[in-house]
Amino acid sequence: RALRVPALTGMLVLALTAAMAATAPAPQGDRLAVGTSCYAITATKDGATQTVGHTFQSIERTMHDGKPALKVVVHQRMGAKFDMRDTYLLDAANLQPIEIDNERFGKRHVRDVYDDHGVTETRWDAAGQATTTKKPLAHPVWEGNLFGVMFAALPLEQGASYAVPFYQYDKDEGTFAIDVTGKRTIDTPEGKREAIVLQAGPSKAEQIEYLIGASPRMELAYNGPQGFGQSLAPDCTGFEAAAPKAP
Numbered sequence: 047r048a049l050r051v052p053a054l055t056g057m058l059v060l061a062l063t064a065a066m067a068a069t070a071p072a073p074q075g076d077r078l079a080v081g082t083s084c085y086a087i088t089a090t091k092d093g094a095t096q097t098v099g100h101t102f103q104s105i106e107r108t109m110h111d112g113k114p115a116l117k118v119v120v121h122q123r124m125g126a127k128f129d130m131r132d133t134y135l136l137d138a139a140n141l142q143p144i145e146i147d148n149e150r151f152g153k154r155h156v157r158d159v160y161d162d163h164g165v166t167e168t169r170w171d172a173a174g175q176a177t178t179t180k181k182p183l184a185h186p187v188w189e190g191n192l193f194g195v196m197f198a199a200l201p202l203e204q205g206a207s208y209a210v211p212f213y214q215y216d217k218d219e220g221t222f223a224i225d226v227t228g229k230r231t232i233d234t235p236e237g238k239r240e241a242i243v244l245q246a247g248p249s250k251a252e253q254i255e256y257l258i259g260a261s262p263r264m265e266l267a268y269n270g271p272q273g274f275g276q277s278l279a280p281d282c283t284g285f286e287a288a289a290p291k292a293p
């Protein structure tokens with residue numbers, strides 16, 4: 047009998063682990079603040095910080111096929127070097143993706159449409175020619191291009207860690223690794239805010255610091271590698287001024 051106890055204990059541990067994984071909390075759309083926010087993208091070198099780009103972000107509630115959905119737009123500009131706009135349609139309850147449209151410098155680049163079997167992906171080349179492929183997915187996923195908004199929709203309990211499976215059109219399938227490390231009071235254009243501090247990224251090796259507003263729930267800032275970061279701006283004038291001029 048004594049020899050069988052470790053085996054039984056191991057089986058119980060495996061069962062409990064599986065049960066915990068099956069009931070792991072998912073992102074929840076009603077945690078998010080809706081509305082429009084803009085951010086300054088910054089670079090710090092030798093102690094000097096300068097603004098090198100701007101991000102526009104909006105979250106609005108809508109309907110899709112008779113069901114509640116969230117439309118999220120994230121548009122990043124860094125002068126003539128980078129201009130990317132993502133438009134997401136997400137399940138309003140759990141933020142699982144319905145579709146995403148990615149544009150580069152105003153031209154369609156990738157469109158992913160999700161269903162129960164996988165993702166139908168259309169890519170446009172430099173000449174505007176489209177190629178469509180169907181990709182099966184091993185399990186339900188979240189959208190791998192959406193970071194701060196999705197992180198903000200998690201429970202974010204102190205000391206908790208979350209593993210969220212994703213699909214991203216350039217990385218294929220992976221798992222977001224999110225660790226809640228504490229809270230911090232930070233200065234924002236709207237005054238002092240309590241921020242939930244995360245280490246988060248598409249893998250443990252790629253984690254960076256994210257600051258998520260405790261109430262209302264929204265992305266406030268991130269501090270990335272090589273001195274790059276992003277923080278909440280007072281308004282969207284910087285983003286609007288960064289729009290490329292018409293020829």
